[in-house]
Amino acid sequence: MDLQLSTFLALFFVAIGIGGCASLLGVGGGIFMVPLLLLGGFVPITQEAVGTSIAAVVFTSLSSSIAYGMKRLINVRIGLLLMPTTIFGAWSGARLTTAINPRWLAITFGLLLIYPIAMMIQGKPPKEIGLSLHGRAKGVRLGVITALLGLAAGVASGLFGIGGGAVMVPALAVFLGLDMGAAVATSLFVMAPSAMFATYQHWAQGHLHPELALPLILGIVIGAQIGPHIGTRIPQKRLRQLFGLVLLYAATNMIIKGVR
Numbered sequence: 001m002d003l004q005l006s007t008f009l010a011l012f013f014v015a016i017g018i019g020g021c022a023s024l025l026g027v028g029g030g031i032f033m034v035p036l037l038l039l040g041g042f043v044p045i046t047q048e049a050v051g052t053s054i055a056a057v058v059f060t061s062l063s064s065s066i067a068y069g070m071k072r073l074i075n076v077r078i079g080l081l082l083m084p085t086t087i088f089g090a091w092s093g094a095r096l097t098t099a100i101n102p103r104w105l106a107i108t109f110g111l112l113l114i115y116p117i118a119m120m121i122q123g124k125p126p127k128e129i130g131l132s133l134h135g136r137a138k139g140v141r142l143g144v145i146t147a148l149l150g151l152a153a154g155v156a157s158g159l160f161g162i163g164g165g166a167v168m169v170p171a172l173a174v175f176l177g178l179d180m181g182a183a184v185a186t187s188l189f190v191m192a193p194s195a196m197f198a199t200y201q202h203w204a205q206g207h208l209h210p211e212l213a214l215p216l217i218l219g220i221v222i223g224a225q226i227g228p229h230i231g232t233r234i235p236q237k238r239l240r241q242l243f244g245l246v247l248l249y250a251a252t253n254m255i256i257k258g259v260r
Contacts, residue, residue, distance in 0.1 A: 091152020
């Protein structure tokens with residue numbers, strides 16, 4: 001479809017804000033972009049919003065990873081352990097969008113986030129969280145746990161177009177005990193290749209609108225450079241609480257979409 005200049009500019013400037021928030025919190029931005037595309041009437045069905053959103057998530061991840069990499073905040077070891085299953089999960093999730101009705105998956109996804117949301121909003125550090133494996137997951141155990149976390153984040157990314165950070169950041173912070181700065185940076189580092197695979201699958205299925213993705217990508221690349229600079233100045237407790245509120249929004253949105 002043809003895109004008017006006013007619409008292009010509106011999406012571009014909104015995407016700058018989305019990129020800033022996404023890179024600050026370690027999410028791809030899909031939790032903002034999918035509702036924007038749907039509620040704004042830019043696309044008629046959820047699958048097209050997801051496909052267009054995940055294309056922009058690729059660039060959120062790449063731009064943010066460069067900024068966080070320069071600050072040496074990425075846990076490369078954990079990131080590389082996460083990548084294989086995250087990529088497989090993203091590809092699988094994208095394929096599932098045409099095979100199943102995601103209603104109950106959306107509800108389940110939202111409900112599964114309740115525990116990490118509660119921990120995040122309280123601002124608790126990993127050592128105070130009952131289910132945290134802070135410092136105790138090593139060797140094969142660490143490999144298995146990170147593989148499962150990567151798979152869950154990847155499926156969420158491909159299926160819901162949210163980048164996977166809504167699963168990965170709380171998992172890394174709450175269960176593996178990474179501080180919020182490292183969890184955010186590592187999540188974005190892992191997201192890029194998995195989002196690429198999901199984008200290709202959505203494009204092959206006809207769910208991607210390049211004319212809508214372009215202004216989102218341009219704005220996000222700019223906005224994604226803002227978050228890493230702000231994030232290092234915010235206390236860890238406040239950053240956890242802020243992420244908890246955004247996660248609450250994401251979970252509520254998913255449950256509402258599943259119930260309707």
